[in-house]
Amino acid sequence: MQTKIPESLLTIRSQERQMLYQMVARFTKEYIVPNIEGWEDQGEVPRSLHKKAAELGILSVGFPQNVGGIGNIIDSMIVSEAIIQSGGSSGICAALLTLGIAIPHIIASNDQYLIEKYAKPTMSGDLIGSLAITEPNAGSDVAAITTSATRDGDRFLINGAKTYITSGYRADFVVVALKTSPTLGHKGISLVVVEKGTEGFTVTRKLEKLGWHCSDTAELSFSNVIVTSKNLIGEEGSGFSAIMANFATERLSMASQALASAKRCIDLTMTWVQNRKVFGTELSKMQLTRQKLAEMQRQYTVARTFLYDTAIRYVNGEKVIMEVAMAKNTAVYAMEAIINQALQLHGGMGYMRENEIERHYRDGRIMGIGGGTNEIMNEIIAKQLQI
Amino acid sequence: MKIAVCVKQIPDPAAPAKMDANYNLARDTKLIMDESDSYGVEMALQLVDKAGAGEVVLFSMAPGEEVSGLRNALAMGAHRAVLISDPRLAGSDALSTAKVLAKAIGRESFDLVLAATESSDGYTGTTPVQIAELLDLPSVTFAKGIEVKGESLIVARQTEAGFDEIEVPTPALVTVTAGVVEPRYPNFKGIMAAKSKPVEKLSIDDLAFSPDSVGASGARETITSIRPAESRGAGTVVVDEGDGFAKIIEYLESLKVI
Numbered sequence: 001m002q003t004k005i006p007e008s009l010l011t012i013r014s015q016e017r018q019m020l021y022q023m024v025a026r027f028t029k030e031y032i033v034p035n036i037e038g039w040e041d042q043g044e045v046p047r048s049l050h051k052k053a054a055e056l057g058i059l060s061v062g063f064p065q066n067v068g069g070i071g072n073i074i075d076s077m078i079v080s081e082a083i084i085q086s087g088g089s090s091g092i093c094a095a096l097l098t099l100g101i102a103i104p105h106i107i108a109s110n111d112q113y114l115i116e117k118y119a120k121p122t123m124s125g126d127l128i129g130s131l132a133i134t135e136p137n138a139g140s141d142v143a144a145i146t147t148s149a150t151r152d153g154d155r156f157l158i159n160g161a162k163t164y165i166t167s168g169y170r171a172d173f174v175v176v177a178l179k180t181s182p183t184l185g186h187k188g189i190s191l192v193v194v195e196k197g198t199e200g201f202t203v204t205r206k207l208e209k210l211g212w213h214c215s216d217t218a219e220l221s222f223s224n225v226i227v228t229s230k231n232l233i234g235e236e237g238s239g240f241s242a243i244m245a246n247f248a249t250e251r252l253s254m255a256s257q258a259l260a261s262a263k264r265c266i267d268l269t270m271t272w273v274q275n276r277k278v279f280g281t282e283l284s285k286m287q288l289t290r291q292k293l294a295e296m297q298r299q300y301t302v303a304r305t306f307l308y309d310t311a312i313r314y315v316n317g318e319k320v321i322m323e324v325a326m327a328k329n330t331a332v333y334a335m336e337a338i339i340n341q342a343l344q345l346h347g348g349m350g351y352m353r354e355n356e357i358e359r360h361y362r363d364g365r366i367m368g369i370g371g372g373t374n375e376i377m378n379e380i381i382a383k384q385l386q387i
Numbered sequence: 388m389k390i391a392v393c394v395k396q397i398p399d400p401a402a403p404a405k406m407d408a409n410y411n412l413a414r415d416t417k418l419i420m421d422e423s424d425s426y427g428v429e430m431a432l433q434l435v436d437k438a439g440a441g442e443v444v445l446f447s448m449a450p451g452e453e454v455s456g457l458r459n460a461l462a463m464g465a466h467r468a469v470l471i472s473d474p475r476l477a478g479s480d481a482l483s484t485a486k487v488l489a490k491a492i493g494r495e496s497f498d499l500v501l502a503a504t505e506s507s508d509g510y511t512g513t514t515p516v517q518i519a520e521l522l523d524l525p526s527v528t529f530a531k532g533i534e535v536k537g538e539s540l541i542v543a544r545q546t547e548a549g550f551d552e553i554e555v556p557t558p559a560l561v562t563v564t565a566g567v568v569e570p571r572y573p574n575f576k577g578i579m580a581a582k583s584k585p586v587e588k589l590s591i592d593d594l595a596f597s598p599d600s601v602g603a604s605g606a607r608e609t610i611t612s613i614r615p616a617e618s619r620g621a622g623t624v625v626v627d628e629g630d631g632f633a634k635i636i637e638y639l640e641s642l643k644v645i
Contacts, residue, residue, distance in 0.1 A: 015455055
């Protein structure tokens, strides 16, 4: 995912990236904004959206060139920003861009069979993939998962259950984290692709959530599921490190989605306070409003500056495990404060389902949980501090 | 099929316009591709696609070596661009612009030269036909569709009543009406590829113009005064008290619409 030219403040503002932003903004306004309410009601986005996004190259962004990808994590962040800041949502990003967590392990394994069969068709919008790690009794503690795969010659026999799986209801294939060696702790974890329709693999429930209504979330069950060993991603036992390796990009993506939601709420609030009159004057003329908006903008700008600084360093090959954790928490805390104030400044209208702020308020709550909770981020920071 | 497309790069219409002392639009801000030219670019790309082979070459005259609007058209799929940028071109009128573009286009042979019917900043609508005259090409304006028929083009020319079908031999110049085709999205690969597509930069010396024949000193038009467009009236508010439909009918009758 490295570009030849080192990333810098100049490269992130390049003309190409401005054009990328404009292209995705136009796509959002034409294909997402008119439909998002319906998709929120239906609980999922249609496959046609994946196909359209793929035609525009949006689903190839952030993946290596050798599999037909283009750009890096910074371009992926720009895509999310353009979607959310043009009237989409982090829920749309979760549903449409699930491939950002579903196929990187396949690509990193360099397994041509799996790349051709699953990764490329997902980037072309023909397949939907998802990643299944969390279990009813194991979330952030990945090493504690119990879903198992027992090798039987060139096949695996899989048993277990997964939950909170993004796009799991629609997914054509699921990259499942499971124990191939139950006694080895995290070193016994492997990743295996399980296709929809495989006997014994069922979606047991489409889960209802506080937010991200347009993004389907599922509970999955594996009961004596037989899968060819060709579907093992990388070496047996390499799953844990593969999962950890992709966390940085997932966290940077989530941080950028959080801040894009915050920015969208600032923009909507700016318009609102300039039109809303209270006690005979525009809301924007009141000192209290001005103070609040200034504070919201400050929180956003500082968090985004640090996020991009971290992303640039990450792309340039620096070790920024601690900074990524800090950037995510900083983004999440800023977003929570900003969206809360944006809703407050909208008054009763902010609480209404018809108002976009209400959706961001609900959607935003997951940001401090998914991709590693705020507390896990702090654990990472503490570990790096060697206390 | 080899097609030249004239692309104007204009100040963003969404930003407030600034005028200089000579009542010319200030062009020292970031310039973007005139949206009316995106239809010509799209039509050219479709014609080349249909022909199975060919080239779409963009021509633009802009200050400050501005290429951002051209990059957009290159990202859509145009093959290369020619930019004429020279401080001595400042203050050019429509004819000077036509002379410069015609000379640049005339260095190669094209089957077709496309342009918008008019730009979204100057609105003279005269540059394309002047280019045709200077290049000694037949011209058809207000095209809503172009089809290739052997060595000719069948152009659907929009009229108030419908459209005329005109057959014109190639090479020809055709102006394209805004909104007749859906300009494609530049996809991300196109955007990245546009970065490395050739943009030839020319000065007036490269085109062998003397400085007094173009730019402000060569202009035959001068703008003597400008005034703001009249703002639209506030309109009439009709309160619906259960008789809204009758009031609408009454109003339409007063206009003799019904």
